[in-house]
Amino acid sequence: MSLYNNPRILLIDSYDSFTYNLAALCRKSISNCTVYIIKNNQLDWNELRPKLRYFSAVIVGPGPGSPLVERDIGITRHIWHLEDSAVLPVFGVCLGLQSLAVEYGAALKRLEVVKHGQISRIQHEGVEIFKGLDEINAVRYHSLHVKLQPDGEVEALAWANDDDDENGRVVMGVKHKVRPFWAVQYHPESVMTGAGGLEVLSNFWRLAKHWLINHERTIQPWDLDADKTFRFGWPQPRPSTCKHYLAIGRVQTITLPLPGAILPSICEMLGVQDEQSPFVLLDSAAQPGRFSIIGCLHASTPTITYFLGDTFVSVKQGKRTSHIDLGPHDIWSWLATFMRERKAEGGRKDLPFWGGLIGYLSYELGVDSLDIALSDRQEQGRHPHANLVFVDRSIIVDAAAGNVFIQSLLPDDSTWMTSTARMLKCWRRTNVNPSAEPSISPIEVNLPDKKLYISRINQAKQYLRSGDSYELCLTAQTKVKVQKSPTSSIGRSSSWTLYKSLRRNNPAPHAAYLRLHPSTLVCSSPERFLSFSRPPGSVYQLRPIKGTLQKGPEITRTVAERALRGSTKEVAENLMIVDLIRHDLHGVVGDNVDVPQFCVVEEYETVWQLVSVIEGATLSSEVDEGELGWEALKRSMPPGSMTGAPKKRSVEILQTLEDNERSIYSGVCGYWCVSGAGDWSIVIRSCFKYDDTFETGSTSNPSSTEEWTIGAGGAITDLSDPQGEWDEMVLKLQSTLRAFNIKTQ
Template sequence: MRRKYTIHIDDEPLFKQKLLAYCKNMDYCGVYDSCGYNGHGHDGVNYYSYDFLAGIGSVEAQDGSFEALNNLQRKTDWLFGYLGYDLKNELEHLYSVNYDQLYFSPTMFFQPRYVLIKRDAQWNIEYLEELDNEQSVDLFLKEINDSDTYSKSTETLTFSPKISREKYIDTVNSILEHIHKGDIYEINYCQEFCAEQVDIDPYDTYLRLIEISPTPFASFLKVKDKYVISASPERYMKKEGQTLISQPIKGTAPRGKTTVEDEKNAFDLQNCAKERSENIMIADLVRNDLSRVAKMGSVQVEELCGIYAFPQVFQMITTVVADLDDEKDAIEAIKYSFPMGSMTGAPKIRAMKLIEKYEDTKRGVYSGSVGYFTPSGDFDFNVVIRSLLYNSSNNYLSFMVGSAITAKSVPESEYEECLVKASAIFKLFNS
């Protein structure tokens, strides 16, 4: 049973830095920061969950499969962790054999010892009364405040693409042949950039990344020697009570260098037939996925092709909502919609088979999801894009970027879109 303890934070940015520094001594920690956004919504609607949420330390952790997650969720407590893209193999007759140097397990969740929450300007700590009391929580806070903060480094790294520009373009042309034959309508094709034998400070890297690219679903996850460092702008799915909210992104344009150019780029994205068709195809896929677990007639598109501004890009975002069927639970809601349509394609299963054929890197956590379950069984999960993955045991640092390939795609333009999406990470390391 958890008890709630209200705390006062004078300097919130400094406290967050110290909290990350404290996490260096933990095997498990998860941090989720809305970076000042209130989620995507329109007409005054917003779907944000918390301004800031962190799970520190681990009472119990399990990895490997949906079954492991089911076992842990029976505790009806907070759970923090990730869903890897390759959980698809557990849901369908699929496989993953591509190159992998990160070695993340298919999924991992932990029950945190402490949960820190900020919402509506109030900070609380939730602790397990069988393990802690207010005195031990005060000591925990003192240890955080005594932690040394990290200086912002100016590290320069060179990322190497796993495939050349020429191979990327050739592959897109091969994918277009599938589309022209009617094999698929859309596919999200991705490529990896990596840096090997590098020793980075993942805590400082995360702080610098969200300073350069603050996003509503930013997250930092430490699982022993592995790290997810994410500036994701996309929500996979949220469950609040019986309501499911999915907000797929399809459609990207760079920010302009002037106000006039900026406004033109946003206008052009809003009115681009290719980008709108991409978004609408995936919105239909999400509607279909949610209908498998929703009450009949409850699936609704709340906003279609909304344009949202982020520091490096404009994104086209659609919001789909549904009411979860009374006979379905939270895990089933995830199983019937995972992996998310925005990172696969349509039809989904055929697209995932072609992704395995044409991509060179095993996706792992990339295009999976980082998030949490609440004690009441609600959840909120992002889409792992615009994110760094790091294995500190073999010093392998990686990120992937991709774009949606449709019949109207121009291979060279798709490659340039990938570089736009990677711009924040390149900037982070002076690349």
């Protein structure tokens, strides 16, 4: 391998949530390079040091915490003190710059005004890594900075001039006077950093090559020892299990023109009011949603549940439950295998769903995928962490075209399909409206404690100022107790009544009604999390929302643009999540990730939202794109907009600030289609209940009440006003409480 034409770059990751963005930037800036990524504590220094000979240069990435804390910096600090014979070019980013500077005598200081997700003008003298560049704008994520010694071994190359009442002049770029070490404080890999990213890294490689030639440094050929230690370069090749599998099923479809179809009344005709029976509905209850999906469940429909820590998956069909050993699988790969055996073809290309898995995946299931130990604070009668049903009969309602589609994956299912079509035609002729039911009256409401919540906001801000996180999505729970409807009365389902009330008061494009005992979820989410289109040529899209403004007579688009796009805080929150999501998606599809929309104000039924769009695609023909979408879901959970960044450290901090597991709230709900497509939304503006009465069949001393849990919260940044954050949390809470006829003060 040629030193100049095919360089090897070692990227040291300090558990950051932007690492793959930096790897992608390296591959774009340094032609034909191969990037190898290791964690900063993955190898002992004595093991890594002799293996640096395999590499042309090192990138020391960003990360949470301080360069003075062993847990945060790991082996990075040793890089700067290599003996002369082992020195190689190094480029540091953020924590990497701070580490370089403090190892050579700089003082580490806290910023007076934290800069998280904010864009600053970077001034420089046009030399070294800034050669040929004009003034640049770059994104900053830091609460710590360095003050260099006047005559020290590290000198400044660039600065940001914050206002005098903020931080004054802050070092943004440095170099070592003798050794081939350069670094920047800002984040070159951020989507909103322009020339300060690509061109600066290109300049680094130009300087690095020059140093390598002048010092006649040789690169050790790659061998089995290197392969064993570092394995694959990034992006890693896909495993052989992700090859294409032929579809073995066939989708049958009947199309009915039913303009003006009323979705709730169709659901009631299908038996949704029978609280004892499972029911699933994914409802596009407001623009820009279009298609609603009703699962037509029957006695043989398999329901799949999984609890973290179990070594088996439970599959229930009718009254029979089987416990299937996971064996070598985790729940994610087990479900991928399950769906691999149920692929189907022949459905209408214009419909999003032909059949497949529908249900929810909890927040804690995502936490587990980060290798974070769950706290021991778990509710009695906890909800399954995965609760999914395989839908082989479905009805799709197209609100835009006024058509209804009846679908089945079962062979020779024409009898059910024609009888369902006949039933729907009769409904159309009689023009039945959904039943009018009494509203639900709460018996008891326990709101979050305001004083405690505000104290947690202040604690969160301390973590932000210490450099442990850039943003923390703090949440709290409200409990609402209501009178339970008599189980003998099919005509009265309290959860369905609640859903219709929520749908009426807070219509949303990603609403859901999932009654999968022992859990029932009533959801009116505005936010799509991840969708992946039908292969071939799948596109993986995430649409984070950060920034919301309630609509009103005087809130025009112009006013909304000024309030949302014009807000430093709102744009910073959105930008942080965009950069985090880019990293998550890069980790699955490799280089091919783009941001076609950044911080655009979109109009919804009741609010204006600040929405960005991140898209990725794989260019390889050797992967199963449906399974890749499933892997993207696993890698992206828990949703970054519900945690903060860097994700792993932020989740760990949130476990100390929140008193309960979040459970279904801030997890995801949606579908994985037998065609390979999928669509998952974030569970917000929602409530859920636990009731094992129908699961266990117990009728002794049944409770006359049921308790619903509502989660709500907001992204805490250093710009957050505690009272304002409390008000925002209550506003979000109110959108669900209205369904119970509850108004907060």
